[in-house]
Structure formats: structure tokens, C-alpha cells
Amino acid sequence: MSDTTRPDTARADLAKQAAAAPSLTARLPGLSALGPLLALILLVALGAYLNENFLSAGNVTNVLARSAFIGMIAVGMTFVITSGGLDLSVGSMAAFIAGVMILAMNALLPTMGVGVPLILAGMAIALGAGLLAGLGNGLLVTKARIEPFIVTLGTMGIFRSLVTWLADGGTISLDFAVRQLYRPVYYSGLFGIAWPIIVFALVAIAGQIAMRHTRFGRYCEAIGSNDKVALYSAVNVERIRLMTYVLLGLLVGLATVMYVPRLGSASGTTGMLWELEAIAAVIIGGTALKGGYGRVWGTVIGVLILSLIDNILILADLVSPYLNGTIQGVIIVLAVVLQRSKSSA
Amino acid sequence: MSAAPERVDAPVLELVDVRKSFGPIEILHGIDFALHAGEVHALIGENGAGKSTIMKILGGFLAPTSGAVRLDGKPAPYASGAQAEAVGVVVIHQEFNLAPDLTVTENIFLGRELGGLFLDHRAMRAGTQALLDELDSPIRPDSRIRDLPVSDRQMVEIAKALARKARVLIMDEPSAVLTHKEVEVLFRQIERLRAQGVALLYTSHRLEEITRLADRVTVLRDGAVVRQAGRGELTEDGMATAMVGRKLEDIYPPKRHHAGAVALEVRGFSVPPLVRDISFTLRRGEVLGISGLVGSGRTELAEGLVGLRAATGEILRHGVPVHVGSVREAAARGMAYLTEDRKEHGLLLDKNLTDNLTLSTLARFGTVFIDSGREEAALTRAIGEFDIRAPRRDMKVGNLSGGNQQKLLLAKTMLGDPEVVIIDEPTRGIDVGTKSQIYAFIDALAAEGRSVIVISSDMPEILGLSDRVLVMRHGRIAGELYGERLTENAVVRLVMGTNEQTSGSAAHV
Numbered sequence: 038m039s040d041t042t043r044p045d046t047a048r049a050d051l052a053k054q055a056a057a058a059p060s061l062t063a064r065l066p067g068l069s070a071l072g073p074l075l076a077l078i079l080l081v082a083l084g085a086y087l088n089e090n091f092l093s094a095g096n097v098t099n100v101l102a103r104s105a106f107i108g109m110i111a112v113g114m115t116f117v118i119t120s121g122g123l124d125l126s127v128g129s130m131a132a133f134i135a136g137v138m139i140l141a142m143n144a145l146l147p148t149m150g151v152g153v154p155l156i157l158a159g160m161a162i163a164l165g166a167g168l169l170a171g172l173g174n175g176l177l178v179t180k181a182r183i184e185p186f187i188v189t190l191g192t193m194g195i196f197r198s199l200v201t202w203l204a205d206g207g208t209i210s211l212d213f214a215v216r217q218l219y220r221p222v223y224y225s226g227l228f229g230i231a232w233p234i235i236v237f238a239l240v241a242i243a244g245q246i247a248m249r250h251t252r253f254g255r256y257c258e259a260i261g262s263n264d265k266v267a268l269y270s271a272v273n274v275e276r277i278r279l280m281t282y283v284l285l286g287l288l289v290g291l292a293t294v295m296y297v298p299r300l301g302s303a304s305g306t307t308g309m310l311w312e313l314e315a316i317a318a319v320i321i322g323g324t325a326l327k328g329g330y331g332r333v334w335g336t337v338i339g340v341l342i343l344s345l346i347d348n349i350l351i352l353a354d355l356v357s358p359y360l361n362g363t364i365q366g367v368i369i370v371l372a373v374v375l376q377r378s379k380s381s382a
Numbered sequence: 383m384s385a386a387p388e389r390v391d392a393p394v395l396e397l398v399d400v401r402k403s404f405g406p407i408e409i410l411h412g413i414d415f416a417l418h419a420g421e422v423h424a425l426i427g428e429n430g431a432g433k434s435t436i437m438k439i440l441g442g443f444l445a446p447t448s449g450a451v452r453l454d455g456k457p458a459p460y461a462s463g464a465q466a467e468a469v470g471v472v473v474i475h476q477e478f479n480l481a482p483d484l485t486v487t488e489n490i491f492l493g494r495e496l497g498g499l500f501l502d503h504r505a506m507r508a509g510t511q512a513l514l515d516e517l518d519s520p521i522r523p524d525s526r527i528r529d530l531p532v533s534d535r536q537m538v539e540i541a542k543a544l545a546r547k548a549r550v551l552i553m554d555e556p557s558a559v560l561t562h563k564e565v566e567v568l569f570r571q572i573e574r575l576r577a578q579g580v581a582l583l584y585t586s587h588r589l590e591e592i593t594r595l596a597d598r599v600t601v602l603r604d605g606a607v608v609r610q611a612g613r614g615e616l617t618e619d620g621m622a623t624a625m626v627g628r629k630l631e632d633i634y635p636p637k638r639h640h641a642g643a644v645a646l647e648v649r650g651f652s653v654p655p656l657v658r659d660i661s662f663t664l665r666r667g668e669v670l671g672i673s674g675l676v677g678s679g680r681t682e683l684a685e686g687l688v689g690l691r692a693a694t695g696e697i698l699r700h701g702v703p704v705h706v707g708s709v710r711e712a713a714a715r716g717m718a719y720l721t722e723d724r725k726e727h728g729l730l731l732d733k734n735l736t737d738n739l740t741l742s743t744l745a746r747f748g749t750v751f752i753d754s755g756r757e758e759a760a761l762t763r764a765i766g767e768f769d770i771r772a773p774r775r776d777m778k779v780g781n782l783s784g785g786n787q788q789k790l791l792l793a794k795t796m797l798g799d800p801e802v803v804i805i806d807e808p809t810r811g812i813d814v815g816t817k818s819q820i821y822a823f824i825d826a827l828a829a830e831g832r833s834v835i836v837i838s839s840d841m842p843e844i845l846g847l848s849d850r851v852l853v854m855r856h857g858r859i860a861g862e863l864y865g866e867r868l869t870e871n872a873v874v875r876l877v878m879g880t881n882e883q884t885s886g887s888a889a890h891v
């Protein structure tokens with residue numbers, strides 16, 4: 038029966054390290070949390086060293102504004118993942134919302150005319166569509182009790198195919214005159230700061246506060262940590278879970294509101310792979326993928342890291358920008374490895 | 383150097399001047415300690431004294447900060463629990479080390495599965511069945527751990543350890559969650575292993591078990607050995623005094639005799655599939671004990687009452703029918719439940735003390751934003767009131783000693799200021815000193831006019847605390863005892879289902 042007496046030296050060393058690790062990391066709790074921040078600072082230094090235009094106002098605005106869409110979504114994703122969920126549908130959802138929004142605005146154009154009310158109506162429709170899409174995901178997860186991975190894998194396909202169908206395989210374009218009116222929402226700003234950056238900053242700050250200082254954030258962490266304990270502790274587990282998906286849907290709607298004026302169109306490839314970037318940003322930022330611990334400011338840093346890599350590769354011309362995905366992938370895996378060694382301590 | 387002078391044989395496993403620190407805090411201060419073949423050594427001490435830490439060091443799960451672990455006089459050749467098992471040093475943990483989604487068989491053979499390329503399921507299943515039969519246990523080898531009650535999980539843990547063919551078997555409070563009958567089975571196994579020359583280390587907060595089993599007792603206080611004694615040298619009182627460092631008075635508070643108005647009435651209450659047609663009343667200022675075997679439906683009844691399980695029947699508070707569909711509704715009706723399963727249902731082991739303490743009452747700590755100052759103040763109060771001993775306030779609750787986790791859970795439950803409190807196994811894994819504190823606390827709750835239901839498998843506890851006892855059997859109420867008729871004998875008869883006539887005559891035995 039006891040034929041497994043094989044001393045395994047590799048395992049022994051690992052175990053020794055694991056036994057020694059806690060005292061070390063217990064004394065330096067800040068270090069692992071600051072990892073992503075250090076990585077970001079390194080990237081900025083690297084970028085500045087490689088190209089003098091890197092820190093120019095134009096480039097910084099460009100990087101931040103592009104980060105804003107994924108960023109808003111990733112803040113919402115942080116709550117979903119923290120409470121033990123996942124949403125793969127956000128990229129397709131953004132495309133679908135963009136399509137619906139543009140079609141609706143074009144349809145309303147004859148009655149409402151080109152003007153601010155039309156833009157506001159379009160925004161309201163986008164936010165409403167986001168809310169409903171998130172509600173759909175959330176209800177399937179909480180009421181029908183289907184795994185979030187499965188639910189959102191399904192809705193990811195559904196949204197993507199719906200937008201392709203709406204566009205009839207091509208592109209849905211916003212009426213030219215409306216587009217001119219709407220453009221400033223992406224291209225102009227306040228005190229020289231572009232609107233998407235401002236909105237992203239507000240979302241991030243509100244998200245950070247909600248995670249750390251409100252019941253909602255605390256409950257998300259509790260549910261992700263052990264949903265049974267949360268249930269026994271009088272937490273309305275289903276409603277909190279539902280709320281995380283609705284919040285994420287709303288933020289996808291908001292991101293779309295900021296995104297549509299950039300190109301003025303939507304197609305079957307809009308928002309492609311956004312879900313992966315958003316999830317990657319959350320994980321790089323130090324939120325536990327299995328739930329129970331969320332860090333919104335980390336997510337913001339994760340988003341910035343991902344878009345800086347992109348930007349530096351294009352500016353620096355060191356390696357082909359086609360390798361962007363490779364480098365991002367390496368960083369994501371590294372982030373998870375760091376998390377693993379942290380949690381085993 | 384040999385250990386105690388009366389021993390001539392060399393120790394099997396030994397700690398020499400072992401110190402252990404977690405971060406800056408030293409938990410063990412120079413422990414010398416030896417286990418001998420064919421001997422049961424008991425390690426006793428208050429919650430947080432360091433018993434589990436010593437056992438983890440012996441079993442290779444923790445490395446000492448300084449000092450040595452010696453097996454057969456040589457430095458122990460292992461650096462992990464798995465390696466220690468391979469050389470015959472096996473630990474039964476206080477926290478269960480079972481994979482919840484695997485079956486009993488899969489757990490017992492985890493890491494040493496039978497078969498070559500393909501697993502030999504039949505042989506493993508048969509092996510498991512044989513082990514369980516040896517333990518007189520009705521557990522099915524194919525059950526998932528997740529679906530088993532805690533006592534069954536403990537039996538699986540024991541079966542798993544027995545399957546390892548240990549030279550040294552280390553048991554951390556194995557009896558805490560077991561029923562009387564299961565404890566007997568465990569003791570028979572321990573005696574068998576002792577006769578076979580296995581070195582055994584045992585800990586429990588039930589001192590009568592120590593008296594019965596131990597050939598040698600080591601008393602630990604605040605991480606240092608304060609007393610070592612051979613069989614018969616220490617009385618239970620002596621043990622308690624050595625552990626706590628002061629003399630203990632009678633641990634049960636005097637009985638109260640002033641129940642008030644009916645606070646809770648339950649009529650025809652059923653919690654499918656097991657619990658049927660339960661009716662009882664509970665008065666203000668009363669402690670109602672619920673006794674019964676594990677599996678008699680006590681926890682199911684309690685969970686049904688607070689809306690954690692679907693139930694039918696009527697609940698009346700102060701004579702008014704109320705609907706309780708969730709723990710939140712129960713809380714709104716002034717009812718709270720303290721779970722028996724603190725690790726799976728009670729506490730967030732990865733979170734700190736504050737987050738755990740306030741989780742169920744968070745709405746009281748600020749409207750929009752959580753007022754962390756008030757939370758910290760609540761923790762300070764709870765630490766004082768419940769004597770929670772935590773090396774650091776911001777530590778993970780999972781790193782608290784078992785008894786201190788229980789105290790924190792009690793503090794968490796009482797933070798909601800409930801009028802009706804159902805406490806499931808209030809002192810599981812709690813030392814004698816703290817037990818008397820908790821009993822005094824329960825008594826104070828009743829004295830304040832609250833109503834308390836105590837579910838317990840500990841007979842002295844049920845008898846010492848309760849004004850009235852309900853006994854459950856197979857999901858029904860087998861009887862109710864109070865006043866003169868409330869005796870250990872009567873309760874045991876009802877629990878076991880011996881017929882009523884004999885219980886009447888046994889009342890004055």
C-alpha cells in the first residue's frame with residue numbers, strides 16, 4: 038500500500054521555500070502590491086529613453102484616450118471578477134451597443150434633426166442597452182445559475198453575430214452631419230484634457246472608492262472569498278452579483294458613448310478582443326482571478342501598462358509591433374505567477 | 383541527552399529548543415518535547431497556546447525558526463507534510479485537509495492512488511470500505527466530501543491517516559466534532575495503534591479524554607511548556623489550573639428561574655427532507671438546549687428557522703406570524719444563527735478580523751461609506767468583551783487559533799444585537815477557561831431578557847446551560863425535558879431512542 042516512498046528533492050526545496058516565504062512577505066506586504074506600479078514607471082522611463090516624443094502632450098493624450106475605453110470596462114470587470122464572476126462578452130457587447138446606438142440615432146434623425154437632443158438620446162440608448170445587456174448576463178448567472186464563463190461565452194457570440202447581422206456584414210455609419218456634432222466628445226476636452234480621459238479618471242476614482250469604502254465593494258470581496266459565508270452573514274449574494282454585471286454593462290455603454298464619436302461607425306470587428314484586454318488589465322493590477330480581492334487602482338495601472346507597451350513598440354521601432362501580443366502575453370503570465378507566489382505565502 | 387529519567391528507550395520524534403515566529407512575533411519559546419513508541423502523549427493548553435503550531439512543526443508543515451526536529455535521534459529528513467508522511471509521520475489536522483469536490487475514496491488515496499497507467503478504482507473503493515468498516519462508520523466511499531457533515535469529514539480524515547500506516551500519528555483535536563459513539567471508535571483505534579508501538583500525540587480541550595488516554599501530558603501556556611506529567615499525576619482540575627495559570631471555579635453559571643413572555647413560537651415546522659413537524663416555544667430570558675445525535679436534524683432545523691433552508695410551517699415572534707425567507711429577514715426579526723461550520727460558513731479565512739466582524743451588520747457602519755473608525759472601535763470592543771487573542775489586528779482570520787476564531791464568530795453574531803440567538807456548538811474547540819467565559823456570556827444574554835437556543839453534542843454543556851432541553855431524533859422531537867426530569871440519563875435515553883417507561887425510572891439514578 039505504501040509504495041510511494043520516493044523522496045522528491047525538487048518538491049522538498051519548494052516546500053522549504055514555501056515555509057520560509059510567509060515571514061518574508063508578511064514583513065513586506067507593500068512590495069507585491071507595488072509591483073505593477075513599478076512596472077509602469079519602468080515602462081515610462083523606457084519609453085522616454087527610446088523616443089523623445091514619448092512624453093509629448095500629444096502622445097500622452099493619445100495613449101490615455103485610447104486606454105479610456107478598455108479602462109472603463111476594466112473597472113467594471115474588476116468588480117465582476119472580485120465577486121467570483123467573469124464576463125467574456127464585453128467586447129462584443131460594446132460593438133453591439135455601438136451598432137444599436139448608431140442605427141437608433143440615424144432613425145431618430147428625421148424627427149429630431151441634428152442637434153444636442155439627438156446626441157443625448159443616442160447616449161441614453163447606449164447606456165440603456167448596456168444596462169439591459171448586463172442585466173441579461175447577470176440574470177442568467179444568478180437566477181438560471183449557469184457558470185459565468187458559459188453564459189458570457191454564449192452572449193459574446195450572440196452580440197457579435199447580432200452586430201454583424203445589423204451591419205449586414207459591413208459597417209454601420211453615423212450620419213455625417215451628426216458625426217460632426219458628436220466628434221468633440223472624443224476629440225475635445227476640458228483644460229486640454231480629452232473627455233474620454235476625464236470620464237475614465239472619474240470612473241476609476243469612483244470605482245476605487247466603491248471597492249474600498251462602500252458596502253458594495255466589501256460584499257463583492259466577501260462573496261468572491263466565500264459565497265457561503267456571505268450568505269450566512271445576511272449578504273444578498275444574488276443581488277450583489279447581479280449588480281456587478283449590471284454595473285459592467287453600464288460601463289460598457291459609457292465606453293461606447295465615448296468610442297462612437299472617434300470613428301462614427303460600428304462593424305463586426307468593433308471592440309474585438311476588448312474582453313481579453315480588460316481581463317488582463319484586471320489581473321495585472323493584482324485582483325485575484327478566483328475572486329475575493331479587488332484592486333481598482335491596480336486595474337487602472339494594468340490598462341496603462343498594456344497600452345504603453347503598444348505605444349512604445351510603435352514609437353521605438355525596436356521590434357515589430359506585430360509582437361505586441363507576445364509581449365502582452367508574457368506580462369500577463371508573469372503577473373499571474375507573481376500573484377501565485379504571493380497567495381501561497 | 384535522554385528525555386524524562388523514567389524512560390529508557392530513545393524517543394521516536396523529538397523537538398529540541400524549538401522556537402517559531404510569525405513575522406516579528408514569537409509564538410513558541412524554546413519547546414523541548416519527545417514522543418515515544420507505544421505511548422500516547424497529550425498536549426494541552428489554552429486556545430492560541432501553540433498546540434497546532436507544534437503539531438505542524440512535528441509533521442513537516444512548518445519549519446521552526448530555530449531549534450531542531452529529530453526523528454530517531456537524527457535531524458528529521460523531511461521538509462513538507464508529504465515527505466513526513468512518506469517516512470511515517472502522519473498528521474490529522476484541526477483544519478480538514480480534504481479536497482471537497484473529490485469522493486471519500488479519492489481523498490483517502492490522494493497522492494498514492496492504486497493501479498498503473500489506469501487507476502484501479504475497485505481496489506481503492508474496497509480499501510476505503512474496509513477502513514470505514516474498521517471505524518464502524520456508515521459513510522459511503524463514493525460520497526463527495528462537500529456533501530458530508532463535519533463529523534463525517536473528521537472520520538474520513540481519521541480513516542485517511544490510518545491508511546497511511548503511521549509510525550508517528552499526530553492528532554489535532556480529532557474528537558472536537560465527533561459524536562460520543564464516534565469518539566469511542568476513535569479511542570479504540572488509538573489504543574490499538576498504541577499496542578502496535580505507534581507513537582501518538584493527541585490534543586483535545588476535553589480533559590476527561592486526556593485522563594483516559596494519555597500516558598504522558600505536556601501542558602503548554604503562551605508558547606512555553608509549563609508542566610510535564612506521567613499518567614495519573616495530574617487531575618483534570620490540576621490540568622485546567624496548569625493550563626490557565628489560575629484556579630478555575632465552577633464553569634457553569636447558576637440556573638436562572640425567571641423566564642418571561644413567549645418570544646418565539648414554532649408550529650408544525652418542517653425542513654425537507656429530514657426535519658418534520660417541529661413545534662416548540664421559547665421565552666424571553668430562557669436558554670433552550672437542543673440535543674440529539676449528529677444527523678438528527680438539529681442544524682437543519684436551525685438553518686430552516688433563519689431562512690437558510692426552504693421550510694414550511696409557522697414562526698411567530700411575540701405571538702405574530704412572521705415570514706423568514708433569508709438570513710436578512712431573520713436579522714430584521716431579531717433572530718441570528720451561529721453556524722457550527724465556522725470555516726466553510728462562518729468566517730472569511732482570507733480576510734482580516736474587522737472585515738469578518740462587521741460583515742453581517744455592515745449597514746450599521748455608515749450609510750454610503752463604511753466608517754472604518756467605527757469598525758475599528760467595534761473590533762476593539764469585541765476583542766475586549768470576548769477576550770479574542772490575536773497577535774495582530776490586521777492578520778488573516780485563518781491564522782487565528784481555532785478557539786479564537788470561534789470567539790470572533792460569536793462576537794460577529796452578537797454584533798447584530800439579536801433577541802433570539804441560535805448557537806450551534808458554541809464551544810467546539812474551545813479551552814476550559816474560555817468555555818466558562820462563553821457560558822457566562824450565554825447566561826448574561828438570557829439575563830438581559832434575550833432568548834438563546836443552544837445546539838450541542840456536549841452533554842455536560844447541554845445540562846449545565848439549559849433551562850429546558852429538546853431532544854431530536856430522526857428529524858422529529860423525541861421529547862422535552864425540564865426541571866427535575868432534566869438529567870443526563872433522561873437525555874441520553876431520548877437521544878438513543880430507548881423507550882419512555884425506562885426513562886421515567888432512570889430519572890433518579
Ligand SMILES: Nc1ncnc2c1ncn2[C@@H]1O[C@H](COP(=O)(O)OP(=O)(O)OP(=O)(O)O)[C@@H](O)[C@H]1O
Nearest residue numbers: 404409429430431432433434435781782783784785
Ligand atoms: N500563519 C500565522 N501567522 C501569524 N500568526 C499565527 C499563524 N499561525 C498561528 N499563529 C498564531 O500562533 C498562535 C498559536 O496558534 P495555534 O494554532 O498553535 O494555537 P492552538 O494552541 O492550536 O489553539 P487552539 O486550541 O485554539 O486550536 C496563535 O496566537 C495564532 O494566532
Ligand SMILES: [Mg+2]
Nearest residue numbers: 433434476784
Ligand atoms: Mg489548534
